[in-house]
Amino acid sequence: MAEPAGPPCRALPPGGPTDIIARLYAQALGPVLKQTVLVENRAGGSGISGTDYVLKSAADGYTFGLIDGGSLTILPHTHSKMPYRVPEDVTPISVVTRVPEALVAHPSLGAKGLPELLELAKRQPGRLNMSTAGAAGISHLTALVFRAQAGAAVEVVPYRGAAPAVTDLVAGQIQLLFADLPPLLPHIKAGSMIVLAMAARGRSPTLPDVPTTGEIGFPKLLAENWYCAVAPRGLPTLIAARISAALKEASQAPGVKNELAAQGAEATWTSPKKMLALMREDSESWRQVVVTSGVKSE
Numbered sequence: 289m290a291e292p293a294g295p296p297c298r299a300l301p302p303g304g305p306t307d308i309i310a311r312l313y314a315q316a317l318g319p320v321l322k323q324t325v326l327v328e329n330r331a332g333g334s335g336i337s338g339t340d341y342v343l344k345s346a347a348d349g350y351t352f353g354l355i356d357g358g359s360l361t362i363l364p365h366t367h368s369k370m371p372y373r374v375p376e377d378v379t380p381i382s383v384v385t386r387v388p389e390a391l392v393a394h395p396s397l398g399a400k401g402l403p404e405l406l407e408l409a410k411r412q413p414g415r416l417n418m419s420t421a422g423a424a425g426i427s428h429l430t431a432l433v434f435r436a437q438a439g440a441a442v443e444v445v446p447y448r449g450a451a452p453a454v455t456d457l458v459a460g461q462i463q464l465l466f467a468d469l470p471p472l473l474p475h476i477k478a479g480s481m482i483v484l485a486m487a488a489r490g491r492s493p494t495l496p497d498v499p500t501t502g503e504i505g506f507p508k509l510l511a512e513n514w515y516c517a518v519a520p521r522g523l524p525t526l527i528a529a530r531i532s533a534a535l536k537e538a539s540q541a542p543g544v545k546n547e548l549a550a551q552g553a554e555a556t557w558t559s560p561k562k563m564l565a566l567m568r569e570d571s572e573s574w575r576q577v578v579v580t581s582g583v584k585s586e
């Protein structure tokens with residue numbers, strides 16, 4: 289049986305979080321596998337193109353993908369036509385990074401925490417706007433879940449990516465934003481935005497003083513973005529196990545752990561079995577949100 293030698297790790301567009309995570313892991317995987325691991329970016333279709341490329345590659349371990357979990361758990365419910373099936377076409381290898389969704393506000397809003405924000409929303413129904421880092425993605429769906437569970441009359445405004453939404457929030461053009469923590473962290477530290485809560489199961493090691501939505505009374509408002517390694521269906525078990533073990537070792541490398549922590553993310557590892565369980569759990573949760581909200585990708 290052929291063993292993987294110099295496997296390319298496919299990622300989304302250059303410079304984005306998937307690309308950054310893939311390159312960190314590629315550097316750490318090289319010494320573990322005793323081979324060069326190349327990163328090749330595949331952009332398009334909100335992650336569908338890159339994921340599809342990986343899942344249609346030869347199942348020999350020479351190509352695996354580093355993708356965001358939404359490509360497996362959200363996109364199949366928001367897109368009417370998908371080129372791959374989940375979980376049938378996927379060999380899960382490991383979750384490699386977790387990123388909490390953070391709710392932040394412009395300082396001028398005057399809210400220091402989620403309870404104060406809810407009080408403002410009650411006093412000013414329909415006057416608050418909450419932007420998201422894209423339409424029909426995790427931040428958009430999280431904002432819709434927040435609005436429904438909190439009973440807050442806020443206008444949800446999807447942006448085309450986190451960067452323009454962050455720019456408008458810092459400029460005071462919008463009041464609230466739900467997005468991945470990493471692009472928000474520099475502005476939180478600079479004081480140009482206030483973090484109100486983390487929609488995560490546990491507190492972020494990067495911002496340990498910030499409460500989770502569960503702590504504030506919304507235990508069902510969970511939205512941890514996660515990134516994972518996947519391979520095509522039919523990847524031999526021994527090869528999958530070798531890549532998984534290498535990723536486990538790489539996740540503990542200081543260059544991976546420390547760099548991700550500095551950006552507000554957490555290096556992690558899960559067994560293929562646990563990753564499959566997470567895929568199924570999150571897929572069902574987001575399916576219900578999509579059905580309830582009626583959100584679909586254009």
